[in-house]
Amino acid sequence: MRDFEEELRRALARREPPQDFALRVLAMAGSQSKLTALAQLRLWFCRVPMWQFAPALAALLVMSGGGIYKQHERVAHGQQAKQKLLTAMRIAGSKLHHAQDRVFAIERREMMQ
Amino acid sequence: MKRNVFGFVMAVALAMPSSAFQNVKMPVDLDKLSERASESVDVTLDSSMLQLASGFLSKDDPEEAQVKKLVSKLRGVYVRSFEFDKEGQYSPGDVEAIRSQLKGPAWSRIVGVKSTRGENSEVYLRKDGDQVGALVVIDAEPKELTVVHIDGPINPEELSELGGHMGIPKMRTHRSDKDQSDPHREKKEQ
Numbered sequence: 001m002r003d004f005e006e007e008l009r010r011a012l013a014r015r016e017p018p019q020d021f022a023l024r025v026l027a028m029a030g031s032q033s034k035l036t037a038l039a040q041l042r043l044w045f046c047r048v049p050m051w052q053f054a055p056a057l058a059a060l061l062v063m064s065g066g067g068i069y070k071q072h073e074r075v076a077h078g079q080q081a082k083q084k085l086l087t088a089m090r091i092a093g094s095k096l097h098h099a100q101d102r103v104f105a106i107e108r109r110e111m112m113q
Numbered sequence: 114m115k116r117n118v119f120g121f122v123m124a125v126a127l128a129m130p131s132s133a134f135q136n137v138k139m140p141v142d143l144d145k146l147s148e149r150a151s152e153s154v155d156v157t158l159d160s161s162m163l164q165l166a167s168g169f170l171s172k173d174d175p176e177e178a179q180v181k182k183l184v185s186k187l188r189g190v191y192v193r194s195f196e197f198d199k200e201g202q203y204s205p206g207d208v209e210a211i212r213s214q215l216k217g218p219a220w221s222r223i224v225g226v227k228s229t230r231g232e233n234s235e236v237y238l239r240k241d242g243d244q245v246g247a248l249v250v251i252d253a254e255p256k257e258l259t260v261v262h263i264d265g266p267i268n269p270e271e272l273s274e275l276g277g278h279m280g281i282p283k284m285r286t287h288r289s290d291k292d293q294s295d296p297h298r299e300k301k302e303q
Contacts, residue, residue: 081158081166088156088192089180092261095252099234102226 137249137262140210143193146258149202150195158190187265194259200231203258208233208251211260215249231255241266 139157147153158166163184170181184190195203215222215237224236232254239247250261 078165078169081162082169084156085158085166085184085190087154088190091154091192091194091259092250092263095250095259095261096236098252099224099226099236099250102234103224
């Protein structure tokens with residue numbers, strides 16, 4: 001009988017928890033609350049009919065599509081203007097040079113005479 | 114009342130920049146030449162289009178960077194160029210419509226070359242104060258007609274820096290200076 005009492009006392013004796021016990025408990029509690037938030041969101045999505053998102057999605061698509069098209073158009077316009085400018089500069093430069101060359105040719109001829 | 118209106122008109126006219134009276138307009142008849150031309154180039158770039166085009170010129174490319182610098186102060190670039198299969202497709206009146214706009218006191222012809230073969234080259238400058246405010250080049254050949262109008266302050270040094278790039282030959286500025294000293298310089302080729 002005494003042995004039994006001794007064993008019982010030993011089994012019920014106060015023991016200190018491991019050092020990281022508190023941290024582990026807190027970590028578990030945190031992940032539980034995250035899961036709950038995710039589950040809540042999922043639940044809300046399931047409850048709201050999907051067609052209610054359609055107008056918002058359509059508006060978003062139209063807006064982003066319009067933005068992309070405008071940007072594309074601006075780039076195309078800009079590239080076209082750049083090409084025109086370079087062409088204009090080439091023609092201006094070559095015609096100026098042409099006029100200058102003719103003046104020099106005449107001057108050379110006059111000097112030869 | 115009449116005097117007030119006259120005064121207002123005079124005030125507005127005086128307040129306008131001198132360049133407003135000296136803008137060169139490409140005649141409508143000139144644009145019609147494209148119907149007869151085998152090849153034509155029509156470039157009309159006003160200041161907003163020049164700004165847009167300038168935004169797409171690369172700073173890393175030395176040639177484009179120079180054009181960007183040159184264009185930054187310009188108000189417009191206008192080019193009409195026509196190539197024809199046969200002679201006589203444009204009339205002297207088509208050229209005269211441009212030339213008549215350059216007869217004002219602000220404009221001076223720095224180069225005028227005429228040849229018996231019907232090849233005429235003319236370069237006109239407009240002075241805005243100390244600097245060149247605009248440039249017009251008319252190149253008329255039997256089968257080709259080109260009119261270039263560059264509106265805005267053009268620094269001859271910057272123009273010479275552009276030379277040697279993009280197929281534009283290098284300008285000889287000392288010659289140009291000499292040419293400018295005689296505003297009515299005209300040469301005749303045989």
